[in-house]
Amino acid sequence: MGHTQFLGSLALAVGLSAPPGFAGPAYESVKVEAGKALFDAECHRCHADNSSDPSYGPPLTGIIGRAAGTYDDYDYSETLANAPIVWTPAALRAWMEDNTGFMPGTKMRHVGITDRTVQDFILSYLATLEN
Ligand code: HEC
Numbered sequence: 001m002g003h004t005q006f007l008g009s010l011a012l013a014v015g016l017s018a019p020p021g022f023a024g025p026a027y028e029s030v031k032v033e034a035g036k037a038l039f040d041a042e043c044h045r046c047h048a049d050n051s052s053d054p055s056y057g058p059p060l061t062g063i064i065g066r067a068a069g070t071y072d073d074y075d076y077s078e079t080l081a082n083a084p085i086v087w088t089p090a091a092l093r094a095w096m097e098d099n100t101g102f103m104p105g106t107k108m109r110h111v112g113i114t115d116r117t118v119q120d121f122i123l124s125y126l127a128t129l130e131n
Contacts, residue, residue, distance in 0.1 A: 035125025062131035079105030
C-alpha cells in the first residue's frame with residue numbers, strides 16, 4: 001500500500017468522507033471536512049456551494065481565482081461589481097475578517113472571522129468547489 005493510499009484509508013477509518021479526487025495527506029481532508037462544517041454554519045444560508053442551487057448571495061463555486069463581482073446574472077452592489085480585485089486566498093482572508101471594512105459599500109452583512117485557522121479551514125473547503 002502506498003503512502004498516500006495509506007493516509008486515505010486512515011482518513012476513511014476515522015470516519016471522514018474523502019472529497020472526489022482526494023489524493024493529498026489525511027490532514028488536508030480533515031481541513032476540508034472542518035471547512036465544510038464552518039461554511040455550513042457561517043456562509044451557506046446565503047451562498048450556494050453548487051451552481052445549480054438557489055443562492056441569495058453569489059454562488060461561491062470556483063471563487064478562488066475569480067475576479068470579484070463577476071458571477072453571471074448576479075446583481076452585485078456597485079462596490080463589488082467595480083472592485084478591481086481577484087479572489088486570492090489573501091483577499092478572501094481580508095474579506096472574512098472584515099468584509100465591510102475591506103470593501104465599504106458591499107451589501108454582504110458584516111462577518112468577522114479573525115481566527116486564522118478557521119479561515120484556513122474555510123479556504124480549504126472553498127478550494128474544492130468547482131464551477
Ligand atoms: C447574510 C448573508 C451572507 C452571509 C452569511 C455571507 N455572505 Fe458572502 N455575500 C453575501 C452577499 C449579498 C454578497 C454580494 C455582496 C455585494 O454585492 O456587495 C456576498 C458576496 C461574497 C463574496 C464576493 C463574491 C464575488 O462573486 O465577488 C464572497 C467571496 C463572499 N461573499 C464570501 C462569504 C463567505 C466565505 C461567507 C462565510 C464566512 C459569507 N460570504 C457569508 C451574503 C452573505
